[in-house]
Amino acid sequence: MPDSRLEVRRDFVTAPYELVSAKHQRDRSTVTVGGVPFGPGTVTLVAGPCAVETPEQTMESALMAAAAGAAMLRGGAYKPRSSPYSFHGLGEDGLKILSDVRDETGLPFVTEVLDTRDVDLVASHADMLQIGTRNMQNFALLRAAGATGLPVLLKRGMSATVEEWLMAAEYVAEQGNLDIVLCERGIRTFEKSTRNTLDISAVPIVQQLTHLPVIVDPSHSGGRRDLVFPLSRAAVAVGSDGLIVDLHPRPEEALCDGPQALAPEDMAELAGLMREVPLLAGRLVATAPAATSSGEGSRR
Ligand code: PEP
Ligand code: MN
Numbered sequence: 001m002p003d004s005r006l007e008v009r010r011d012f013v014t015a016p017y018e019l020v021s022a023k024h025q026r027d028r029s030t031v032t033v034g035g036v037p038f039g040p041g042t043v044t045l046v047a048g049p050c051a052v053e054t055p056e057q058t059m060e061s062a063l064m065a066a067a068a069g070a071a072m073l074r075g076g077a078y079k080p081r082s083s084p085y086s087f088h089g090l091g092e093d094g095l096k097i098l099s100d101v102r103d104e105t106g107l108p109f110v111t112e113v114l115d116t117r118d119v120d121l122v123a124s125h126a127d128m129l130q131i132g133t134r135n136m137q138n139f140a141l142l143r144a145a146g147a148t149g150l151p152v153l154l155k156r157g158m159s160a161t162v163e164e165w166l167m168a169a170e171y172v173a174e175q176g177n178l179d180i181v182l183c184e185r186g187i188r189t190f191e192k193s194t195r196n197t198l199d200i201s202a203v204p205i206v207q208q209l210t211h212l213p214v215i216v217d218p219s220h221s222g223g224r225r226d227l228v229f230p231l232s233r234a235a236v237a238v239g240s241d242g243l244i245v246d247l248h249p250r251p252e253e254a255l256c257d258g259p260q261a262l263a264p265e266d267m268a269e270l271a272g273l274m275r276e277v278p279l280l281a282g283r284l285v286a287t288a289p290a291a292t293s294s295g296e297g298s299r300r
Contacts, residue, residue, distance in 0.1 A: 017166045018186045018195045019173035020180065023213040030180045033067075034108025034127040035289035036071040038181045038213040043278035044242035044286040045112060046215070047270070048074035050257035051087065052094035055101075061250040062101045069274035071288040073101065073109040074244055078122070079256055082132050087255040095167040102127070106291030109136040110153050110244075116144045123148040133158045133185055133220075135200050148176030153244075155183045155217070158196060163203055169212060175209055176197055181300050183244060184235075186221030195260070196225025203238045215242035219260045225251070228262055229269060236277045242286070245270070 011035050015021060032037030038044050047065035047153045052075045062073050077089065077094025090097070108127035113119055114135065122129060128151040135141050136157035145152050152172050156165045169180050184203060186196025198221035206214050218231035246247050247270075248254045248261035262270060278285050 007264035010067040011029075016163070017170035017173075019178065020166055020169045020212055022209055022211050024189070029211045029213065031181075031213055033072065033110070033183050036108055037286050038215065040088055040241070041283055042241070042286040043236055043274070043281070044072070044215065044243040044281050045070040046074050046108070046242065047078075047247050047262075049184060049248050049254070049263065050246050051076045051079050051118075051217075051255055052097050052111075053223040055097050057249060058101050059104070061247060062105045062107055063245055064249065064264060064267055066105060066107060066288060068247075068270040069285055070107070070245075071286045072103075072127075073098070073105070074111070074130075074246075075109060076112050076256070078112055078114045080132055081113070086199035091096050092121060092214055095122060096246065099125045104291065106289050108289070110150055113141070113145060116140050120144065121150060123150050124158045128148065128153055128181075131155060131168075131176040136160055136165065139168075139171055142168055143175055146177040149177055151179035151181065152177065153181050153183055153187045153215075153259055154173075156187065156199075156202070158186070158188045160187075161293050162202055162209065166206070166210055169210070178212075179292070181241075182210050182212055183217055184214060184221075184240075185217040190273070194199065194221065194227065196221050198214065198222065198234070199239050204241050207239060214240040215244055216240045217244045219244075219246035219257070219262075223257075223260050225260055225262060225266070228260065228266075229273060230274055233277055235284075238280050239281070287295050 009202040037269040047070040080088040110128035113122040114131040130153040216235035251258040
């Protein structure tokens with residue numbers, strides 16, 4: 001017996017992703033996170049440490065990010081690591097540190113959630129939930145993140161096609177949540193000189209296929225500090241709606257991904273890039289919301 005509900009859906013759904021498709025919505029969407037826009041017309045810089053390590057390191061990183069023109073902070077409290085013996089993040093303590101730093105600086109933050117069991121806790125602190133490359137097809141996690149109603153930063157799976165990436169976004173959208181920002185972070189290829197190969201063509205391709213904003217992570221793409229600026233320029237030039245960049249006050253001491261983190265001496269160049277490259281591409285730089293003086297409840 002055919003399921004009548006499925007019959008109805010099949011009539012309506014004609015593609016593996018509908019809600020995120022540009023087919024029904026030609027105008028590109030703007031997703032707003034704590035007052036910060038991601039979308040056409042702006043280039044939004046998100047910057048911060050790969051991992052939250054201490055309150056001081058997180059605050060120093062946030063001040064570096066703000067000084068370079070970042071509108072949002074990034075930082076992992078739950079870290080997906082290839083080895084079980086590596087640093088896996090501070091968990092809830094890391095979330096509290098990020099919340100404190102947000103309240104003091106006014107920078108909204110994005111942080112990764114790895115497990116459906118942690119979604120509510122992470123959502124009670126974060127302005128935006130990150131689904132990382134390794135979890136792009138964790139469908140239970142996509143649904144749970146979508147159901148929070150918080151904006152979701154969906155990284156491309158390292159071996160995912162563009163179509164698989166957009167179908168993953170559809171899982172979030174299907175929960176009634178269209179506040180999704182896609183992030184190209186490099187894919188696995190045979191090339192060994194970089195950590196991943198930045199698929200720069202994915203940016204204009206997803207902008208044709210979907211109305212969602214798309215940003216580029218030049219840090220996890222190249223895996224090398226010396227490639228962050230060239231890849232960032234390429235990303236903005238090709239039309240990326242923003243960048244998410246790793247930085248650290250002392251990269252040589254970083255507990256995670258130090259070799260790709262920008263250092264304090266790189267901040268002037270990052271600020272220059274944010275002043276000049278978006279203008280060349282005919283767009284404005286998104287600015288951070290003002291810090292609240294009360295130091296609490298700045299999350300919007
Ligand atoms: C990260 O941004 O910290 C991260 C782990 O990224 P990815 O999922 O792209 O490897
Ligand atoms: Mn990292």
